[in-house]
Amino acid sequence: MTQKTVDQDSGHQHADRNPWLSLLDWRRRVSKLYEDVRNSADPQAAHTTWKAGRDALFGGHLQSPLTPEARAAFTGLPYWPYDPGLVFRVPVDTDVAPERFVIQTSAGHDMPLTRFGRVTLPFGTLDVYWIDVYGGGVFLPLRDATSGRESYGGGRYLLDTVKGADLGGAAGGELRLDFNFAYHPSCFYDHRWSCPLAPPANVLKVRIEAGERAIP
Known part of the structure; x- marks a missing residue:
């Protein structure tokens, strides 16, 4: 049985069937998230994008560091206000x-x-x-x-x-x-x-x- 995550594109489903491809997918998504941060002219807006991207990964990706139980109850990571x-x-x-x-x-x-x-x-x-x-x-x-x-x-x-x-x-x-x-x-x-x-x-x-x- 293949576990599916939030993103249902075919490449991501294929990654779900192999932990190494799943880890590669995680790494690519994190790299893309930081690329968006570096390319943004508005640091605070980039920070909002970064938080949303991390929440999506933590709550919906097989390589999430959360346990399955924590993932099921996940509503978002806590942060201090942007300074x-x-x-x-x-x-x-x-x-x-x-x-x-x-x-x-x-x-x-x-x-x-x-x-x-x-x-x-x-x-x-x-x-x-x-x-x-x-x-x-x-x-x-x-x-x-x-x-x-x-x-x-x-x-x-x-x-x-x-x-x-x-x-x-x-x-x-x-x-x-x-x-x-x-x-x-x-x-x-x-x-x-x-x-x-x-x-x-x-x-x-x-x-x-x-x-x-x-x-x-």
Whole structure:
């Protein structure tokens, strides 16, 4: 029996019969969602589009991190109101010494990372990592004073380009960091997922009341 999702196009139905094709479909949809964000001239409108797109994926896609029971009762992810004061374009400081290390994921697996830069924000600094596996990708996780209370204790992700979560920036090394797009990793919803957690260097002392939250 083939499980069908909200989108009933023939390609998506075919993906439903194969978990690898289903994962490919998920990745394509996430990448398209972030492409729309990068191409939008209105960040707040792009944020609304992003939230609607994530709700559609979480509620109707086989690769949703939600359990089947949670998916059946799903009505949408909770977010803080959009805050235009938490949008930055910052250069990556690459004068910091590169450091390669292995962190533990939520499931106790090893994840190799290379710290290759740092960004400075009005409320602190965050290290920028390269996920040191085949293909690689920029990874920027964070924890803040809401972590473990109004958001996941293991932190949230701002960028994870391996998964298509890329807000863009200038080719010269500048990153667009919009904290309204901070989101929870899959392990927040179901422990069967294994997710790298925010390292100690990426813990902010302030409250980042933007992006996805744990409670409405």
